Amino acid sequence: MMSVRVRFAPSPTGRLHVGNIYIALNNWLFARQRNGHFLLRLDDTDTERSTPEFAQGIETDLRWLGLTWDSFARQVDRIADYDAAADKLKASGRLYPCYESAEELALKRKIHRVYDRAALKLSDADRARLEAEGKRPHWRFKLEHRRVEWNDLVRGAEHIDTASQSDPVLIRENGTYLYTFTSVVDDIALGMTHIIRGADHVTNTGTQTQIFEALGAKAPEFAHLPLLVDAAGEGLSKRLGSLSISDLRDQGLEPMSLNTYLAHIGTGVPLVVKPHLEDLVKSHDLSKFGKSSPRFDPAELLHLNARLLHLLPFEEAKTHLAGVGLSDVDAALWDVARANVEKIEEIGEWQRICRGSIAPHIADSAFAALAADVLPQAPLDEGSWKTWTEAVKAATGRKGKDLFMPLRQALTGLDHGPEMRLLLPLIGRDKTLRRLRGETA
Numbered sequence: 001m002m003s004v005r006v007r008f009a010p011s012p013t014g015r016l017h018v019g020n021i022y023i024a025l026n027n028w029l030f031a032r033q034r035n036g037h038f039l040l041r042l043d044d045t046d047t048e049r050s051t052p053e054f055a056q057g058i059e060t061d062l063r064w065l066g067l068t069w070d071s072f073a074r075q076v077d078r079i080a081d082y083d084a085a086a087d088k089l090k091a092s093g094r095l096y097p098c099y100e101s102a103e104e105l106a107l108k109r110k111i112h113r114v115y116d117r118a119a120l121k122l123s124d125a126d127r128a129r130l131e132a133e134g135k136r137p138h139w140r141f142k143l144e145h146r147r148v149e150w151n152d153l154v155r156g157a158e159h160i161d162t163a164s165q166s167d168p169v170l171i172r173e174n175g176t177y178l179y180t181f182t183s184v185v186d187d188i189a190l191g192m193t194h195i196i197r198g199a200d201h202v203t204n205t206g207t208q209t210q211i212f213e214a215l216g217a218k219a220p221e222f223a224h225l226p227l228l229v230d231a232a233g234e235g236l237s238k239r240l241g242s243l244s245i246s247d248l249r250d251q252g253l254e255p256m257s258l259n260t261y262l263a264h265i266g267t268g269v270p271l272v273v274k275p276h277l278e279d280l281v282k283s284h285d286l287s288k289f290g291k292s293s294p295r296f297d298p299a300e301l302l303h304l305n306a307r308l309l310h311l312l313p314f315e316e317a318k319t320h321l322a323g324v325g326l327s328d329v330d331a332a333l334w335d336v337a338r339a340n341v342e343k344i345e346e347i348g349e350w351q352r353i354c355r356g357s358i359a360p361h362i363a364d365s366a367f368a369a370l371a372a373d374v375l376p377q378a379p380l381d382e383g384s385w386k387t388w389t390e391a392v393k394a395a396t397g398r399k400g401k402d403l404f405m406p407l408r409q410a411l412t413g414l415d416h417g418p419e420m421r422l423l424l425p426l427i428g429r430d431k432t433l434r435r436l437r438g439e440t441a
């Protein structure tokens with residue numbers, strides 16, 4: 001069997017958003033599951049809007065998520081190939097020059113929805129006259145008017161009737177190529193076997209299939225994933241910077257929670273925490289995705305992030321902790337605090353409470369003093385809390401919340417957090433005594 005080759009082909013015209021990564025991830029998982037090849041291709045022929053900073057940002061985002069690529073291409077390096085392919089289509093009569101201005105085309109559109117192919121009727125003399133007047137042609141691809149059918153790996157049996165479409169412009173008046181064309185030339189040259197992309201490209205599929213064939217190639221298999229929308233149901237755009245990957249990274253989310261969430265939404269399969277990309281590779285299945293637009297809900301992502309941290313063993317958490325400046329957190333603290341955070345940086349607060357210094361919250365200093373008197377001797381362990389609170393109860397007559405809450409507040413400055421039985425040994429006897437006296441310790 002031919003080995004699988006897929007690509008992610010963003011234009012470096014903005015910061016990648018979660019919809020773009022939905023596509024990148026699905027391509028990557030599809031390739032990895034089949035020992036295939038994943039190409040990163042920058043569609044950067046729009047030189048006005050493409051920038052090196054956005055190109056760099058794409059690489060940074062993909063690396064952060066672990067979506068590494070096997071090869072890399074840029075469309076600006078491949079113009080000679082486009083020229084050669086265009087010459088071939090011109091020679092076979094599939095690309096024809098048109099001279100209508102934008103105004104003329106707008107007028108025509110009021111009468112016919114589809115371009116009337118008037119330019120095909122021009123004689124050599126007509127064209128020579130137009131050129132002599134200084135007109136430069138744009139070039140249209142002559143569609144075969146027929147039904148193009150394909151078995152979409154996401155959407156099932158699909159078809160487009162190209163008779164209802166205008167012959168697409170593939171080369172602009174200034175000689176630059178349109179995406180519809182360059183993408184096909186690349187997909188042929190770089191040997192793509194499957195094209196996995198967003199549903200915004202379904203309508204291009206008829207035209208592109210015919211361009212593949214006109215260039216002597218067979219169209220690859222297609223998979224069109226639904227377009228993600230935000231929690232309010234609005235579409236996403238690189239240009240607007242909505243739900244960008246760099247923002248989510250800056251917010252301190254784990255790359256694997258984003259990968260897991262994106263591999264899940266739109267599938268209808270229950271959301272299960274997957275700590276490693278390999279786990280997602282195993283369960284990946286394009287046929288599980290539906291057609292309707294999934295909502296990307298940041299609240300759901302945050303919840304998943306918390307669940308992922310709760311399951312993350314210390315050995316794996318270490319590098320993440322170092323990444324947020326918390327390399328001094330140890331296994332004991334991690335194991336106690338991880339169930340109480342949504343983002344890894346919040347571990348810093350528990351590090352400060354257990355290992356650094358805080359201002360305690362003492363509501364009743366007489367009670368705190370009595371409690372200090374009966375604190376067990378060092379070293380404190382997981383049994384010490386029970387021994388201590390029983391002694392405090394005997395000394396003060398307090399019980400339940402009236403007993404536990406003032407102690408928690410005195411020791412942590414907070415009224416919530418991990419079990420006190422686990423926190424007490426981490427805080428230690430000295431700090432506990434000082435905090436009970438109201439000292440910052």
Ligand SMILES: Nc1ncnc2c1ncn2[C@@H]1O[C@H](COP(=O)(O)OP(=O)(O)OP(=O)(O)O)[C@@H](O)[C@H]1O
Binds near residue numbers: 023199200227235
């Ligand atoms: N909201 C979305 N959901 C899923 N896929 C999307 C979404 N938006 C874009 N894509 C896909 O992302 C890939 C990269 O596309 P592209 O670089 O054109 O991004 P874009 O967000 O559409 O760009 P722009 O906003 O600059 O027009 C394409 O496969 C496209 O179908």
